[in-house]
Amino acid sequence: MNRQMRRVQIQQVLRDWFAENARDLPWRRARDSYAIWVSEIMLQQTRVPTTIPYYERFLRRFPTVQHLARARLDTVLKWWEGLGYYSRARNLHRAAQEIVLRFNGQIPETKDDLLTLPGIGRYTAGAIASIAFGRREPLVDGNVERVLCRVFRIQGNPKDASTRKKLWAIAEELLPRSHVGQFNQALMELGSEVCMPRNPRCEECPLKQLCEAKRHGEQDRLPTRTVRKPPPSHVVVVGVIYRNGRILIDKRKPKGLLGGLWEFPGGKVRPGESLEAALHREVREELDIAIEVGREISVVDHSYAHFRVRIHAFECKHLSGEPRCIACADLKWVRPGELGRHAFPAANKKIIDILRPCCRGRPRPKDTKHE
Ligand code: SF4
Numbered sequence: 567m568n569r570q571m572r573r574v575q576i577q578q579v580l581r582d583w584f585a586e587n588a589r590d591l592p593w594r595r596a597r598d599s600y601a602i603w604v605s606e607i608m609l610q611q612t613r614v615p616t617t618i619p620y621y622e623r624f625l626r627r628f629p630t631v632q633h634l635a636r637a638r639l640d641t642v643l644k645w646w647e648g649l650g651y652y653s654r655a656r657n658l659h660r661a662a663q664e665i666v667l668r669f670n671g672q673i674p675e676t677k678d679d680l681l682t683l684p685g686i687g688r689y690t691a692g693a694i695a696s697i698a699f700g701r702r703e704p705l706v707d708g709n710v711e712r713v714l715c716r717v718f719r720i721q722g723n724p725k726d727a728s729t730r731k732k733l734w735a736i737a738e739e740l741l742p743r744s745h746v747g748q749f750n751q752a753l754m755e756l757g758s759e760v761c762m763p764r765n766p767r768c769e770e771c772p773l774k775q776l777c778e779a780k781r782h783g784e785q786d787r788l789p790t791r792t793v794r795k796p797p798p799s800h801v802v803v804v805g806v807i808y809r810n811g812r813i814l815i816d817k818r819k820p821k822g823l824l825g826g827l828w829e830f831p832g833g834k835v836r837p838g839e840s841l842e843a844a845l846h847r848e849v850r851e852e853l854d855i856a857i858e859v860g861r862e863i864s865v866v867d868h869s870y871a872h873f874r875v876r877i878h879a880f881e882c883k884h885l886s887g888e889p890r891c892i893a894c895a896d897l898k899w900v901r902p903g904e905l906g907r908h909a910f911p912a913a914n915k916k917i918i919d920i921l922r923p924c925c926r927g928r929p930r931p932k933d934t935k936h937e
Contacts, residue, residue, distance in 0.1 A: 576717070576776055577742045577749060583772035584752035587759070589614075592621060594751070599673040599698035600631045606693045607658050607685060611651045611871075614758070620649050632671055634662035643826055643909035650912060651871075652824055657685025675699040688734075697747035704737035705750050706730070709757025715789035716761060719778035723790045799874045803845045804832030804914075806921065807857055809884035812899035815908065816853065819895045823870070826895070828908040830879065830917065841878050852894060855887035864920045868913035879917045 567575070588594065591614065593605030604624060608617045627645050628634040634642065639659055646655035661683040665673060673694065674680050680691035692705035706714070711724045714733050722729030742749050760767045768780050779785045807814040807830075815828045833848035835841060842859045849857050860881040867876050891897050900908070905918050 572776060573740055576740060576773065579772045579776070580749060580752040580756065581742070581745070584748060584755060588751070588755060589759070592618060599675075599694065601625055602698040603673055603690075603694050604658070606690050606697075607654050608649065610654060610690070612649055616649070620646070631662050631665050631673065634659060635666040639820075639826055640909065644907070647827075647909045648912060648915070652827060652911075654685060656820070656826060660684045661686065673698065675701065677701065677703050693750065696750050700745075700747055702741055702743075702746050704734060704741055705754075706733050706737050707754060707757075709754045709761075710737060710750075711757075712763065712789055713753055713757045713761045713773075716766070716779035716785055717773055717777045719782065719784065719788065721788070721790060723792060725792055797869070797873045799876065801835040801841075802832060802875050802877045803835055803841045803848065804830040804877060804879050804917070805845050805849055805857060805859065805882040806830055806863060806879060806917070807849070807855075807882040807884050809899060812901055813905065814853070814884065814889060814897065814899055815905070816889075816891065816894035817896040819893075824911045826909075827911050827914075829910060829914050831894075832877075841880070845880060845882070849882075852892055853887075853889040853897065854892055855889045856885040858883040858885050864917055866913050866916045868916070875913065877913050877917070879920075 593602055596602055596605070605617070605621055608621055608624075612620075624645050628637060628642070637659070639656065642655050642659045643652060646652060649655075664683055665671060669679070674683075675695065675698075677691040677695045680686050680694055681688070686694070689705050689707050692703040693707075695701035695703040696705065711733055714720065714736050715724060718736060720729060720732060722732070724730060724733060737753075740749075740753075756771070756773070760771050761773075764786070766785050768774050768777070768785055771777065771780075774780055777785070779788045805814075814831060816831055817828050818824050818826060820826050831849050831852050832845060833852065835844040839847075841862075845859055846857065849855060860883065863879045863881050865876060865878050867874065889897055902921060905921070910918060
């Protein structure tokens with residue numbers, strides 16, 4: 567079969583398969599480019615089932631790009647809380663403001679204009695342009711990458727620039743003349759639901775007659791994967807510092823990991839340092855105050871994309887010094903019941919959950935049993 571015939575067959579087979587098998591996802595019912603954009607940003611690093619409730623809540627709270635642009639970043643982060651990768655929320659917020667200012671409140675239609683917005687890379691620009699506006703733009707995400715590597719039996723590692731270039735070229739060549747958004751979604755859906763990373767369901771696959779990896783029995787070997795080193799682990803210590811029934815929280819600087827989120831003061835334990843000594847040092851360096859370190863409230867393990875942390879949380883008493891923001895963007899003393907109004911990273915939320923009985927007026931942490 568020549569290249570052109572194969573391309574047409576892939577298009578037809580995928581179109582029919584998607585018409586029958588597409589999952590009913592809320593953003594697929596959306597006709598609104600703003601909703602499609604929000605869903606694409608949320609889906610960048612989050613699985614579909616986790617995304618759905620966040621997407622629905624977020625759109626109820628910020629129904630238009632104007633609502634999002636007008637909102638305070640703190641509010642946006644609060645509604646993003648738990649989804650992780652918070653730079654997505656910060657970029658979404660900044661991009662909404664730019665859309666209002668530079669594009670008269672209309673989501674831009676072209677890939678080139680979309681690429682000028684914060685948080686929008688080549689994949690997301692292709693997704694919005696094709697799905698929301700029907701533009702003839704390809705996209706390659708992890709699912710598409712896997713399908714294409716298998717169907718076309720591409721041996722190179724998709725993380726390498728030359729293989730990526732090849733995959734984008736194939737994705738572009740495969741595009742039909744119309745219903746491009748449907749076609750792109752079909753490719754992604756196939757990767758997500760049939761051509762999975764492990765144990766692809768080849769017997770149910772609409773492309774099984776056209777797939778080179780299947781023909782050569784290489785579907786489990788492709789795409790070529792990078793062997794990853796285990797991520798580094800850090801030990802972190804934080805203080806739940808009380809003064810007159812209130813707890814001290816501080817806000818991370820706006821840029822970088824977890825930027826703009828609130829947290830309990832603390833930081834990394836240095837080699838050879840005790841947990842208590844590290845907490846005294848961190849609190850002094852961060853806020854210039856002295857504390858009394860009490861009992862350990864909890865130990866929380868959490869994984870980020872590139873490292874893991876074990877967080878030891880201690881109940882502490884403020885002793886002296888008025889806290890100053892030396893290594894943070896803001897700070898405040900809050901009542902335990904007010905913690906929930908602030909956006910915290912997931913690991914800190916686990917500590918708040920442990921504190922929660924006291925937040926509802928029940929015994930303070932020292933009287934409760936943990937872990
Ligand atoms: S036949 Fe198997 S390997 Fe090929 S695209 Fe389908 S599921 Fe993937």
